[in-house]
Amino acid sequence: MDWSAAYVSVALGVTTVGLLLPAGIWAGHALARRHFRGKAIVEAAIAIPLILPPTVLGFYLLHAFSTGSALGAAFQQVMGHALAFSFPGLVLASAVANIPFVVQPIQRAFESVPADVREAAACCGLTPWQRFVRIEAPLAWPGILTAAILAFAHTLGEFGVVLMVGGNIPGETRTLSIAIYDRMQAFDDRGAAQMAALLLVTVVAALAVTMALGQRVNRRG
Amino acid sequence: MPSLPRRVAQLLCLLLIVAVPGSAGAQKPVVAAASDLSFALIEISEGFTRETGQQVELVFGSSGTLARQISDGAPFELFLSADESFVQQLATAGLTRDGGALYAVGRIVLFAPVGSPMRPDDGLAGLRRLLAAGKVTRFAIANPQHAPYGRAAEAALRKAGLWADLQPKLVLGDNVSQAAQFATTGDAVGGIIAYSLVLAPTLTGRGTYALIPDTDHPPLRQRMVVLKRAGPAAGRFYEYLQGASARGIFQRFGFVLPQ
Numbered sequence: 438m439d440w441s442a443a444y445v446s447v448a449l450g451v452t453t454v455g456l457l458l459p460a461g462i463w464a465g466h467a468l469a470r471r472h473f474r475g476k477a478i479v480e481a482a483i484a485i486p487l488i489l490p491p492t493v494l495g496f497y498l499l500h501a502f503s504t505g506s507a508l509g510a511a512f513q514q515v516m517g518h519a520l521a522f523s524f525p526g527l528v529l530a531s532a533v534a535n536i537p538f539v540v541q542p543i544q545r546a547f548e549s550v551p552a553d554v555r556e557a558a559a560c561c562g563l564t565p566w567q568r569f570v571r572i573e574a575p576l577a578w579p580g581i582l583t584a585a586i587l588a589f590a591h592t593l594g595e596f597g598v599v600l601m602v603g604g605n606i607p608g609e610t611r612t613l614s615i616a617i618y619d620r621m622q623a624f625d626d627r628g629a630a631q632m633a634a635l636l637l638v639t640v641v642a643a644l645a646v647t648m649a650l651g652q653r654v655n656r657r658g
Numbered sequence: 659m660p661s662l663p664r665r666v667a668q669l670l671c672l673l674l675i676v677a678v679p680g681s682a683g684a685q686k687p688v689v690a691a692a693s694d695l696s697f698a699l700i701e702i703s704e705g706f707t708r709e710t711g712q713q714v715e716l717v718f719g720s721s722g723t724l725a726r727q728i729s730d731g732a733p734f735e736l737f738l739s740a741d742e743s744f745v746q747q748l749a750t751a752g753l754t755r756d757g758g759a760l761y762a763v764g765r766i767v768l769f770a771p772v773g774s775p776m777r778p779d780d781g782l783a784g785l786r787r788l789l790a791a792g793k794v795t796r797f798a799i800a801n802p803q804h805a806p807y808g809r810a811a812e813a814a815l816r817k818a819g820l821w822a823d824l825q826p827k828l829v830l831g832d833n834v835s836q837a838a839q840f841a842t843t844g845d846a847v848g849g850i851i852a853y854s855l856v857l858a859p860t861l862t863g864r865g866t867y868a869l870i871p872d873t874d875h876p877p878l879r880q881r882m883v884v885l886k887r888a889g890p891a892a893g894r895f896y897e898y899l900q901g902a903s904a905r906g907i908f909q910r911f912g913f914v915l916p917q
Contacts, residue, residue: 503730519731604727606688607715622718622835623696624842624860 438631441608442616445524449612450592453531454585457539461584465543466569469550487537491597498530498602522604530602534595535588542587546580547573579650590643593636687892688715688733690724692740692880693800693835694764694807697858698911699738702904703895710898712891720833722804728753728885735892738882738899740764740834741806745881758883761899762913765872766810767856769841770848771865778848778868782818788847789823797824798840798849800831806878807834811850813875841865853912880913 468480486494502521503509512520520526550573558572574581596614603610605619613632620629691699696718703714717724717734725744728734729751737754738761739745745758768785770776775793777784788794799815800808808830815821831837834852841849842864856867884896898904905915 499730509731513731518733521730522727522732604732605717605719606733607717609733619718622693622833622839624839 438628439616442611442613442632443635445608445610446593446612449527449531450589452528453535453592454588456528456532457535457588458585461539461543462581464540466547468544469547483540484537486534492601494534495598495601498533498598502526502602521602522606522610524609527599527603527610530598531592531595534598535591538587538591539584542580542584543577546577550576579653583647583650586643586647590640593639686713686715687735687889687895688717689736689738689895690717690719690728690734691738692721692806693718693833694740694852694854695738696835696855697860698854698907702899702907705903706895706898710894712894714895718835720800720805723833733887735885735888736882736896737885738880740878740880742879742881745883748883753886755884755886755888758881759900760879760916761882762880762908762915764807764878764880765853765912765914766807766814766850766870766875767853767867768848768870769851769856769865769867771842771846774847774865776847778866781868782814782820786818786820789820794827794847796829796846797827798829798831798837798846800834800837805833807852810875810878814850814870817874857912
């Protein structure tokens with residue numbers, strides 16, 4: 438068992454969720470409430486990482502992170518090391534790959550908040566912010582939690598993007614899924630099996646919680 | 659219950675602060691090494707750590723992949739390639755301290771897992787007969803596009819006139835270590851892999867092998883180089899790799915040592 442890889446995986450999952458959740462709540466809420474020209478295009482763009490091959494995403498991100506690009510060069514200037522093959526680079530890549538996993542469940546959750554409830558809240562004199570905090574967010578929280586769990590579990594399992602953008606640096610970019618691949622090549626099937634079992638249990642648990650939350654939402658609706 | 663989402667948010671923020679990895683790797687130089695060194699280099703680095711108290715992090719991959727990562731800014735301090743060309747490319751690009759040092763010459767073997775119909779002692783001629791009899795299921799080599807051991811395997815197969823006929827049967831490992839894994843598992847009749855890997859204790863008992871004459875392929879002249887970003891610890895490990903105990907281990911793993 439490679440505990441430093443487990444640590445990197447958890448750190449990556451938590452950081453990704455922590456970065457994406459506020460933005461996802463804002464975007465999901467906006468997409469559920471507002472109607473504007475080109476909304477379908479925005480929704481399609483959000484779904485892109487869902488179906489794009491990870492190697493395609495990895496290819497573009499690696500180019501964006503290289504010191505030849507504006508982003509990569511700026512990061513190198515400020516931090517003194519390259520964005521590619523570093524933990525911050527991995528976080529950024531993982532955040533991009535997880536956008537649909539966060540935005541979509543949150544959007545569905547806000548859409549399922551009945552209009553009459555919101556209107557009643559407005560009639561009671563609540564400001565939009567108060568309505569959001571006291572009425573909508575509490576009703577949508579199973580969706581928000583589902584988004585967080587999905588993004589976390591998906592980050593643990595991500596392989597292609599992590600391998601391309603992160604390489605395989607121990608303690609920095611070697612996640613559990615990369616470590617399993619690495620251990621297999623080193624003929625350490627025992628180590629690979631332990632880590633595979635750990636990931637399996639984690640993902641099954643995440644799915645169980647997600648489905649339980651889904652039922653809760655359905656009962657309410 | 660509005661407090662629950664808030665509590666979840668607080669927990670996430672707390673984890674975010676606690677979880678971000680520090681620069682724990684800073685004190686340990688990260689060494690990028692060709693996969694044929696998978697077992698030999700672990701032994702050498704353990705000896706180095708025993709003698710100096712200095713630990714090193716080892717990352718294995720195909721030389722081509724590692725060279726690409728180095729030119730894209732990967733934080734490696736020392737690069738042990740399985741050939742010379744990748745080191746020269748990096749040196750030309752100004753990413754290395756100097757031209758590096760030749761540390762070993764690699765050999766390839768024909769390997770057959772337990773239960774395979776192939777007899778490595780018959781050499782590539784035996785493989786040809788097996789192929790003609792339609793008994794070759796799969797044959798594993800490293801990817802010649804970026805793995806030097808794959809290139810050597812391709813050269814040997816071409817010289818034997820087997821390359822074209824074997825094409826549909828080939829499984830390509832990302833690096834020679836994965837090729838060895840493919841050769842030992844599944845339904846492969848075997849493969850061409852690194853001598854240094856079959857000599858590792860992990861692989862003993864998994865199959866039989868025979869050396870392929872080194873005149874059948876261009877020599878695997880393995881060169882290592884200290885990269886521009888390296889600290890003093892990486893420099894010390896570079897020296898150690900050229901010392902007597904490291905050379906002894908390389909030799910035990912079947913490498914031919916440069917004079």
